[in-house]
Each structure stands twice: as C-alpha cells, then as structure tokens.
Amino acid sequence: MRIALFATCIVDAMYPKVALATVRILERLGHEVVFPPGQGCCSQMHVNSGYVEDALPVVRNHVRTFMEADYDLAVAPSGSCVASLGHQQPDVARSCGDEGLARDAEVVASRTLELSQLLTDVLGVTDAAAQLGSWFPHTVTYHPSCHGMRLLRLGSRQEDLLRTVADIDLRPLPDAEECCGFGGTFALKNPDVSAAIAEEKIEKVTASGASLCTGGDASCLLHLDGAMHRREARGQDGRPLRTVHLAEILAATRENPLEVDGPVELSIPASAGVRRGLSARVQEARR
Structure with a gap:
C-alpha cells in the first residue's frame, strides 16, 4: 500500500522524530510511505479561534495537496488534526460558499486515518511485539486525547496496541x-486555567506510578511535558516524569531501542517555519 504521511504542524516543528517513527512502523510492515510536498496546517487553530475566513486558504492548501498526491490512504500521528479534517474543513468551505471544496475536503478526510486507526482497522495489527517487533521495557501510563476519544471515537485502539508491546509496564491513569x-x-x-488543568493531570500521572506518559497527540504531550518540567524546576517531584508518543513506543525495538533516560530535548528545526525539510529528514532516516 502507498501511504501518504500528513505530518501536522506540531510534529514537524517540535517532534519530527514522531513522524520518522511513523514512517519506520509502516515501512516495517512493507508499505511505501510518501510525503506530499506543500502540506501545511489542518486549519484547526484558525477555526477554534473563530477565524473561519482565514482558515479557508489553509483548507484549500491541504485539500489541493492531498487531492493531487498519489496514494491509497493518508495517515497522521495526531487524532486532533485528523478529527479537524472531517469535522471542520468541510464546514469551513461551506460556510464560505465553496461547495466544491467542501466535497473535496470530505473525500480527503475519508482517506485520512489516525495512526492507531490505520494499524488496527486497515493493516490488521493486533500484536505490536509480534508484528512490529515493538519492545519498550519501561513503566508507562496512557493519556487519551479529547479529540481522539470524542470526535474520532478511537476507543481502546491505542491502549490495546500498547498492551501488546514487549516488556512494557502499562499502568492505568486515574481519571484518564x-x-x-x-x-x-x-x-x-487562558494560561492560568490551562496550567491548572495540566497540573491536575500530572498529579494523576504521578499517582499511576509511571515514569512516562504516552498518547497519540503530540500537542497534548507537549503541554504535559511543559508542566512536568515546570514542576521539576520548582523542585516538586522526587522523580522525573517524561512524555513519549505512541508512535515512538511502537517503533522501538530491541535492536533500536528508544532512549528515554535523562532530560528530553525537543528536536526543533533550525528555522522557525513549520514544514521545514521533513521530507528530507524522512529520506535521510531511510539511508
């Protein structure tokens, strides 16, 4: 199968290793992964802030990019962005009077899946250790993102995959x-409210006994990672807590383990703009 990677802004700008992990997983299963050039934001940020007209050219760019690309299905390591394609992009186009764009947006959305959806529903992955070689000998708890739960209705897909990773110690997260x-x-x-909610979530992560928190949305993990580092800076935690994306855990093997000890450094591109050279980084990782 020829699979197009929709990297998403935060993954490209802050967590490119998540995109590379996604590529490795799919290529390990024998599929070809392509990176449609010109892809950008899903427009979620604009829509959620009320800037629907400003979102229109962003929607046009995404739809054009993926309508013109040659692939069977597209995948994104982000439930939030995949949800935006189906729940927001067609509405943006229609509210701006472009019915043709709305129909094309629905086509693109119907061919785009979140990573765990693709792995379980299409590619038939039921045992990550046996089928992917996944190995992650660490204590982990899982945070399900809001959009993944409520808009994509991912259910237990991500957690089921994690349970089949070799040697993982998966702890339940209170009030997950x-x-x-x-x-x-x-x-x-609303920074104060946002930070307070994150602090409550970190308290639950600590209560789980895990040293790592995983999930399928880099945006959630970025927010939680920031809260974890602030707690450390204040000297609140006796042990360090870190975040790691689902794709990174699934891509980790005994031969190529994921290093999680010590401080985590975000792999931020040299330029400020998103979409900088991810295609080149994917190609380089294959060499």
Missing part, C-alpha cells in the same frame, strides 16, 4: 478521560 488542559489556543488565551 479528563482533558490535559491544552486545547490549542485555549492554552494561550
């Missing part, structure tokens, strides 16, 4: 269904 507090621009417009 509660929000992490990010909410996109909500975290910028």
Whole structure:
C-alpha cells in the first residue's frame, strides 16, 4: 500500500522524530510511505479561534495537496488534526460558499486515518511485539486525547496496541478521560486555567506510578511535558516524569531501542517555519 504521511504542524516543528517513527512502523510492515510536498496546517487553530475566513486558504492548501498526491490512504500521528479534517474543513468551505471544496475536503478526510486507526482497522495489527517487533521495557501510563476519544471515537485502539508491546509496564491513569488542559489556543488565551488543568493531570500521572506518559497527540504531550518540567524546576517531584508518543513506543525495538533516560530535548528545526525539510529528514532516516 502507498501511504501518504500528513505530518501536522506540531510534529514537524517540535517532534519530527514522531513522524520518522511513523514512517519506520509502516515501512516495517512493507508499505511505501510518501510525503506530499506543500502540506501545511489542518486549519484547526484558525477555526477554534473563530477565524473561519482565514482558515479557508489553509483548507484549500491541504485539500489541493492531498487531492493531487498519489496514494491509497493518508495517515497522521495526531487524532486532533485528523478529527479537524472531517469535522471542520468541510464546514469551513461551506460556510464560505465553496461547495466544491467542501466535497473535496470530505473525500480527503475519508482517506485520512489516525495512526492507531490505520494499524488496527486497515493493516490488521493486533500484536505490536509480534508484528512490529515493538519492545519498550519501561513503566508507562496512557493519556487519551479529547479529540481522539470524542470526535474520532478511537476507543481502546491505542491502549490495546500498547498492551501488546514487549516488556512494557502499562499502568492505568486515574481519571484518564479528563482533558490535559491544552486545547490549542485555549492554552494561550487562558494560561492560568490551562496550567491548572495540566497540573491536575500530572498529579494523576504521578499517582499511576509511571515514569512516562504516552498518547497519540503530540500537542497534548507537549503541554504535559511543559508542566512536568515546570514542576521539576520548582523542585516538586522526587522523580522525573517524561512524555513519549505512541508512535515512538511502537517503533522501538530491541535492536533500536528508544532512549528515554535523562532530560528530553525537543528536536526543533533550525528555522522557525513549520514544514521545514521533513521530507528530507524522512529520506535521510531511510539511508
């Protein structure tokens, strides 16, 4: 199968290793992964902030990019962005009077899946250790993102995959269904409330006994990672807590383990703009 990677803004700008992990997983299963050039934001940030007209050219760019690309299905390591394609992009186009764009947006959305959806529903992955070679000998708890739960209705897909990773110690997260507090621009417009919600989530992560928190949305993990580092800076935690994306855990093997000890450094591109050279980084990782 020829699979197009929709990297998403936060993954490209802050967590490119998550995109590379996604590529490795799919290629390990024997599929070809392509990176449609010109892809950008899903427009979620604009829509959630009320800037629907400003979102229109962003929607046009995404739809054009993926309508013109040659692939069977597209995948994104982000439930939030995949949800935006189906729940927001067609509405943006229709509210701006472009019915043709709305129909094309629905086509693109119907061919785009979140990573765990693709792995379980299409590619038939039921045992990550046996089928992917996944090995992760660490204590982990899982945070389900709001959009993944409520818009994509991912159910237990991500957690089921984690349970089949070799040597993982998966701990239940108390009140897992509660929000992490990010909410996109909500975290910028309501920083005190957002930070307080994140602090409550970190308390639950600590209570789980895990040293790592995983999930399928880099935006949630970015927010939680920031809260974890602030707690460390204040000397609140006796042990360090870190975040790691679902794709990174599934891509980790005995031969190529994921290093999680010590401080985590975000792999931020040299330029400020998103979409900088991810295609080149994917190609380089294959060499």
